[in-house]
Amino acid sequence: MHVVVARIGRAHGIRGEVSVEVRTDEPETRLAPGAVLGTEPASAGPLTIASGRVHSGRLLLRFEGVTDRTAAEALRNTLLVAEVDPGELPEDPEEFYDHQLVGLEVVTEEGRRVGTIGEIAHLPSQDLLIVARPEGGEAMIPFVAELVPEIDLPGRRVVVAPPPGLLEEPEGAGPGEPGAEGTPGDRGAAGEEG
Secondary structure, rough: OEEEEEEEEEEEEEOOOEEEEEEOOOOHHOOOOEEEEEEEEEHHHOOEEEEEEEOOOOEEEEEEEEEEEEHHHHHOEEEEEEEEOOOOOOOOOOOHHHHHHHOOOOOOOOOEEEEEEEEEEEEOOOOOEEEOOOOOOOEEEEEEOOOOEEOOOOOOEEEEOOOOOOOOOOOOOOOOOOOOOOOOOOOOOOOOOO
């Protein structure tokens, strides 16, 4: 099972170091020198951590074979992925691995069925739950506590509190019309400008 543990940020200096946005509670284990990590996109890796240090409150990593700023900058926004045992759970009860969430039913606080989580999109600013809608198309729900107040793993469901308009089709958009859910080039009711 794969778990996203960090996102590569800007290059730092001229010797191939990069800043990373840590997405694991275990950076001392998962991001230690010698760790071999997969990447998303896969074409960027795998990457082996050569060294790591903290500078001005940010974690800086250097990877084997990445020796200059140009090579480091080419890795920007790459996700670092670690292999974990499928039975392993995060220590923090408020954190979840993607594989724990994919397939869960999504309902509103009022009990209205929204759909099923198909994937988790890890974006630079926040993660999104990509929800397959029963009527077709998909909805993108920011994975933040205000919008996702409850995750019930034993009950296999996620409760969401969407703001008005997040889950509705754009006004006047019928099936097959521009802006309608599920039409080519559209990423669902939440929309994504392309």
